Amino acid sequence: MAVHLSGLVKSYGDVHAVRGVDLDIAPGEVVALLGPNGAGKSTTVDMLLGLARPDQGTVALFGAEPRQAVAQGHVGAMLQAGSLLPDASVGELVAMFAALHRAPLPVEEALERAGIADLADRPTGKLSGGQAQRVRFALAVVPDPVLLVLDEPTVGMDVESRRAFWAAMRNLTAAGRTVLFATHYLDEADDYADRVVLMRSGRIIADGTAAAIKNQVSGRRIGARLPGADEARLRALPGVFDVAVRGDRVTLHCTDADAALRALLSAYEQARDLEVRSVDLEDAVVALTSAADDQGTAAPTDPTHSRNDQESRS
Numbered sequence: 680m681a682v683h684l685s686g687l688v689k690s691y692g693d694v695h696a697v698r699g700v701d702l703d704i705a706p707g708e709v710v711a712l713l714g715p716n717g718a719g720k721s722t723t724v725d726m727l728l729g730l731a732r733p734d735q736g737t738v739a740l741f742g743a744e745p746r747q748a749v750a751q752g753h754v755g756a757m758l759q760a761g762s763l764l765p766d767a768s769v770g771e772l773v774a775m776f777a778a779l780h781r782a783p784l785p786v787e788e789a790l791e792r793a794g795i796a797d798l799a800d801r802p803t804g805k806l807s808g809g810q811a812q813r814v815r816f817a818l819a820v821v822p823d824p825v826l827l828v829l830d831e832p833t834v835g836m837d838v839e840s841r842r843a844f845w846a847a848m849r850n851l852t853a854a855g856r857t858v859l860f861a862t863h864y865l866d867e868a869d870d871y872a873d874r875v876v877l878m879r880s881g882r883i884i885a886d887g888t889a890a891a892i893k894n895q896v897s898g899r900r901i902g903a904r905l906p907g908a909d910e911a912r913l914r915a916l917p918g919v920f921d922v923a924v925r926g927d928r929v930t931l932h933c934t935d936a937d938a939a940l941r942a943l944l945s946a947y948e949q950a951r952d953l954e955v956r957s958v959d960l961e962d963a964v965v966a967l968t969s970a971a972d973d974q975g976t977a978a979p980t981d982p983t984h985s986r987n988d989q990e991s992r993s
């Protein structure tokens with residue numbers, strides 16, 4: 680296994696940040712770690728990298744302790760914070776970092792891979808937020824790691840930079856590297872991850888391909904413009920299991936969209952701008968993370984093939 684996390688638990692005082700995480704990542708897998716604020720993603724990443732010590736549980740990266748794997752240059756990390764030496768140029772900073780490793784990439788190649796070859800002479804204090812993120816990415820790849828761990832890598836990047844970043848990542852992963860990235864951008868998880876791991880309240884509540892996660896939330900959505908709709912009456916329509924009302928717009932979450940649509944139109948002939956659509960990853964994540972209570976236990980839309988959830992209940 681590239682990554683083997685077993686029974687990880689971490690609390691900060693009264694805050695149970697991570698409550699029992701088991702996760703195996705095979706070499707070459709690209710895994711997205713998703714979850715709402717405070718779900719425990721960064722704490723898990725910190726333990727994985729050996730930056731925080733678990734209260735319970737173990738971490739093995741390619742069979743070794745995290746610090747050993749990092750020291751051997753097997754792991755490259757891009758964390759959320761981390762100031763860049765403001766007086767050094769980008770090239771100097773990457774060169775300093777390269778010098779810490781046994782078999783680093785040539786500095787020019789690391790800059791090239793991060794798409795910042797033209798910024799080599801720029802002082803790091805003069806970078807935009809998106810450029811600084813790409814410098815952090817160059818620092819992550821310069822050890823020539825087999826495992827890349829990225830905590831919200833594209834924060835602060837504009838659309839074009841995000842696209843360039845993921846193109847660079849694709850080149851790296853085509854060479855068989857393992858990647859774990861935490862993100863709040865669901866489209867990134869959908870587009871780039873082989874596997875999505877969804878956390879909430881310190882536990883993994885779903886784990887599978889994006890398609891499998893979407894399938895865990897069955898049914899379709901009907902959207903309509905319906906001023907003054909009565910939520911309780913909508914909820915009672917056949918084929919509807921949940922209703923969301925935002926201003927004039929209503930969304931019906933359906934077990935049977937055909938029956939619901941017929942009932943909606945006969946009850947409300949003034950309904951306009953109707954649309955029926957399938958669940959996307961965002962719907963699934965919202966449903967799964969809000970269906971789990973604060974103890975991190977799964978609720979009715981239970982992701983039955985979530986290993987960790989089953990284990991945590993047994």
Ligand SMILES: Nc1ncnc2c1ncn2[C@@H]1O[C@H](COP(=O)(O)OP(=O)(O)OP(=O)(O)O)[C@@H](O)[C@H]1O
Nearest residue numbers: 691694695696714715716717718719720721722723
């Ligand atoms: N050093 C710390 N001291 C105290 N509490 C902490 C510390 N680090 C994390 N926490 C708490 O642990 C919980 C999990 O935080 P964590 O940063 O791991 O979540 P996250 O999923 O990465 O969230 P985000 O998406 O906001 O980055 C939160 O309630 C957070 O406030």
